[in-house]
Amino acid sequence: MSQFPQAVSFRSNAAGALNDSSLRAAMRHATTTFGKKRVDAIGNNPFEEWREKASEIRTDVLNNLDEYVEMFSQNATRAGAVVHRAKDSVNACEIVASLLKDHRAYKVVKSKSMITEEIHLNAYLEKNGVKVVETDLGEYIIQIAGETPSHIIVPAIHKSRQQVGRLFCDKLGCSYSEDPESLTKTARTILREEFLSAPAAISGSNFAIAETGSISLFTNEGNGRMVTTLPPLHIAVTAIEKILPKVSDLALFMRLLPRSATGQVLTSYFSLITGSRKEGESTGSRHFHIILLDNGRSEILRGDCKDILKCIRCGACMNVCPVYGMIGGHAYDSTYPGPMGVILSSVLNGLDRAHPLLDASTLCGACADVCPVKVPLPKLINRLREIKVERGLSPELETIGMAGFGVAAKYHELFELGQRAASYVWPLLSLVDKQTIDRLPKPASKSLKRRVL
Amino acid sequence: MRAQLFATCLVDTFYPETGEAVIKLLRHFGVDVIFPREQTCCGKPPNSAGYAKQARKAAEHFISVFKSPDPVIVPSGSCASMVKNHYPEMFHDNLRLFQAARDLSARTFELTQFLVHELKAHQRGFTGSGKITYHSSCQLTRELGVREEPLTLLRSIEGAEFCPMPSADRCCGFGGVFMGKLPEVSMALADDKLDNILDSGADTVTGCDHGCLMNISDAIRRRGAHVDVKHIAVILAEGLK
Numbered sequence: 001m002s003q004f005p006q007a008v009s010f011r012s013n014a015a016g017a018l019n020d021s022s023l024r025a026a027m028r029h030a031t032t033t034f035g036k037k038r039v040d041a042i043g044n045n046p047f048e049e050w051r052e053k054a055s056e057i058r059t060d061v062l063n064n065l066d067e068y069v070e071m072f073s074q075n076a077t078r079a080g081a082v083v084h085r086a087k088d089s090v091n092a093c094e095i096v097a098s099l100l101k102d103h104r105a106y107k108v109v110k111s112k113s114m115i116t117e118e119i120h121l122n123a124y125l126e127k128n129g130v131k132v133v134e135t136d137l138g139e140y141i142i143q144i145a146g147e148t149p150s151h152i153i154v155p156a157i158h159k160s161r162q163q164v165g166r167l168f169c170d171k172l173g174c175s176y177s178e179d180p181e182s183l184t185k186t187a188r189t190i191l192r193e194e195f196l197s198a199p200a201a202i203s204g205s206n207f208a209i210a211e212t213g214s215i216s217l218f219t220n221e222g223n224g225r226m227v228t229t230l231p232p233l234h235i236a237v238t239a240i241e242k243i244l245p246k247v248s249d250l251a252l253f254m255r256l257l258p259r260s261a262t263g264q265v266l267t268s269y270f271s272l273i274t275g276s277r278k279e280g281e282s283t284g285s286r287h288f289h290i291i292l293l294d295n296g297r298s299e300i301l302r303g304d305c306k307d308i309l310k311c312i313r314c315g316a317c318m319n320v321c322p323v324y325g326m327i328g329g330h331a332y333d334s335t336y337p338g339p340m341g342v343i344l345s346s347v348l349n350g351l352d353r354a355h356p357l358l359d360a361s362t363l364c365g366a367c368a369d370v371c372p373v374k375v376p377l378p379k380l381i382n383r384l385r386e387i388k389v390e391r392g393l394s395p396e397l398e399t400i401g402m403a404g405f406g407v408a409a410k411y412h413e414l415f416e417l418g419q420r421a422a423s424y425v426w427p428l429l430s431l432v433d434k435q436t437i438d439r440l441p442k443p444a445s446k447s448l449k450r451r452v453l
Numbered sequence: 454m455r456a457q458l459f460a461t462c463l464v465d466t467f468y469p470e471t472g473e474a475v476i477k478l479l480r481h482f483g484v485d486v487i488f489p490r491e492q493t494c495c496g497k498p499p500n501s502a503g504y505a506k507q508a509r510k511a512a513e514h515f516i517s518v519f520k521s522p523d524p525v526i527v528p529s530g531s532c533a534s535m536v537k538n539h540y541p542e543m544f545h546d547n548l549r550l551f552q553a554a555r556d557l558s559a560r561t562f563e564l565t566q567f568l569v570h571e572l573k574a575h576q577r578g579f580t581g582s583g584k585i586t587y588h589s590s591c592q593l594t595r596e597l598g599v600r601e602e603p604l605t606l607l608r609s610i611e612g613a614e615f616c617p618m619p620s621a622d623r624c625c626g627f628g629g630v631f632m633g634k635l636p637e638v639s640m641a642l643a644d645d646k647l648d649n650i651l652d653s654g655a656d657t658v659t660g661c662d663h664g665c666l667m668n669i670s671d672a673i674r675r676r677g678a679h680v681d682v683k684h685i686a687v688i689l690a691e692g693l694k
């Protein structure tokens with residue numbers, strides 16, 4: 001996945017995105033629309049109270065994760081699901097592939113899931129001769145475009161409907177249309193066929209319920225329901241931290257998630273799936289497997305950025321992030337973009353690879369204001385920047401400059417000397433970083449201290 | 454009443470007129486202003502860049518310079534928040550410094566907080582002219598919760614018209630080291646901010662943080678727009694009754 005040999009490549013990714021005017025227009029439109037809808041959907045509801053409670057529940061889950069995972073596994077097994085534990089991406093992909101092989105399934109339908117993006121499941125399966133069909137419209141669009149999601153909730157947020165129209169025209173051979181309804185109809189006709197014929201399905205899970213061993217899905221297109229009920233084999237992949245203790249906890253999260261994610265008061269479809277189809281039942285998969293993925297999370301839980309695992313993947317933080325809003329998700333070159341993505345990528349992929357992403361924040365704090373589970377996003381980004389410095393991953397010149405600053409901050413005479421020197425050598429500083437120096441005013445010929453003291 | 458002024462390194466170095474305006478303002482409202490010569494920087498730039506050691510050095514120095522029990526006035530939301538919110542978090546390993554930081558935090562005020570809550574400056578009002586819009590800077594708004602105070606002051610200026618800015622609390626793209634790390638994004642954000650400023654119809658933009666105002670000035674310069682940029686202290690000091 002993501003590779004940044006040098007900090008400069010994230011900067012150039014970002015600068016490249018800024019030059020893409022249709023991307024900028026699409027991003028501006030989408031993020032402002034979602035932002036506004038979110039505010040309207042929250043309205044006069046006691047959001048602070050809700051998120052305080054939600055934060056408590058998520059914190060409790062993280063503090064007692066081993067027990068909750070155990071409870072979930074036992075209850076899911078009792079209900080008729082087969083639970084697998086996967087320690088990393090490869091392990092999880094292997095389990096999925098071998099289940100498909102056991103069932104002689106060479107095609108799967110999928111409902112949207114970020115966790116399968118994290119483990120790059122589609123590529124793995126395709127390599128193993130399995131055809132993967134994404135059934136969420138946004139995911140379907142980027143799948144046929146050969147791209148990756150640029151938003152965790154709205155994977156094709158970066159595409160205009162004209163672009164989608166041309167894409168469908170090219171890849172599906174239909175006539176050009178930019179009318180969302182007719183585009184949806186085209187996709188629906190193709191996908192319906194796939195639902196009815198697919199021998200297997202893969203989904204994620206928005207929340208896994210420890211008390212009952214159920215998984216839950218929040219969708220807007222009904223595809224999640226078809227995926228999880230029509231094919232005989234259903235494999236759900238979920239990360240261990242996405243547990244809620246009780247079914248009743250869903251009441252709160254059903255209020256918070258759609259409002260935060262898309263500005264909807266309720267999601268259009270909600271499924272709670274407990275075990276496989278029982279004798280006498282007419283719907284549901286006959287074989288239900290749940291893969292609980294760790295992929296470094298047990299380690300993250302022991303570190304300084306543990307709180308990022310409270311995240312419920314609503315995407316609100318990216319919708320309000322000024323940097324994400326400007327450059328879109330692909331510039332991050334990582335499964336998860338935006339404020340939560342900066343943090344999650346750093347802890348999942350390691351700072352050696354992900355550290356340039358830490359620049360993608362002005363620490364403005366807009367993300368922390370909207371997060372429905374109170375993840376302290378700016379604090380975590382700042383902490384990661386400290387770790388980056390501790391690990392010597394910062395540019396040399398910056399490190400030297402900061403070291404000098406540290407000394408001058410303690411001795412005001414030295415500080416004043418530095419100020420005076422700066423006003424003399426100011427033009428020379430352009431040699432170091434012309435672009436920045438050009439944007440700053442020149443130091444005053446006499447500092448405030450020299451004026452009034 | 455006596456108060457100590459922490460001018461901020463930005464004002465001291467680049468915008469001494471703003472510092473003079475702050476002193477004039479405070480004196481006008483009967484404050485005996487002390488301006489300790491030993492002050493340097495609050496440590497916000499290294500702090501937000503991840504240089505915790507250097508930030509801590511600056512913080513220790515600040516605490517020792519401003520140890521007298523008088524209130525500390527800071528004409529910047531981000532520096533005031535550094536002292537009020539971040540200092541206490543930095544010294545969990547040292548009880549003496551932690552207590553000193555907490556004490557300092559309680560008596561540190563961002564300028565408009567102090568003007569409104571302690572001095573009731575808005576009740577006496579100011580005079581002025583023209584159309585003024587206001588950028589609500591990030592740490593001031595979100596970390597300090599100072600949303601209304603600057604507006605209260607600006608609305609108390611007789612003769613000037615206050616023009617609200619769309620998305621006033623959207624980041625201007627300054628972000629300290631951010632402006633140097635992702636300059637293209639920083640400038641694009643400042644350009645958006647400038648559009649909002651122009652949409653407000655004002656001829657002057659003000660704010661409580663010179664970092665943001667500096668970034669906004671640059672966007673204005675690049676576009677050749679006709680908008681004045683003034684720190685709120687300057688506008689208020691010019692309009693003293």
Ligand code: SF4
Nearest residue numbers: 311312314315317371
């Ligand atoms: S960090 Fe918070 S706001 Fe961002 S996606 Fe996760 S839950 Fe949503």
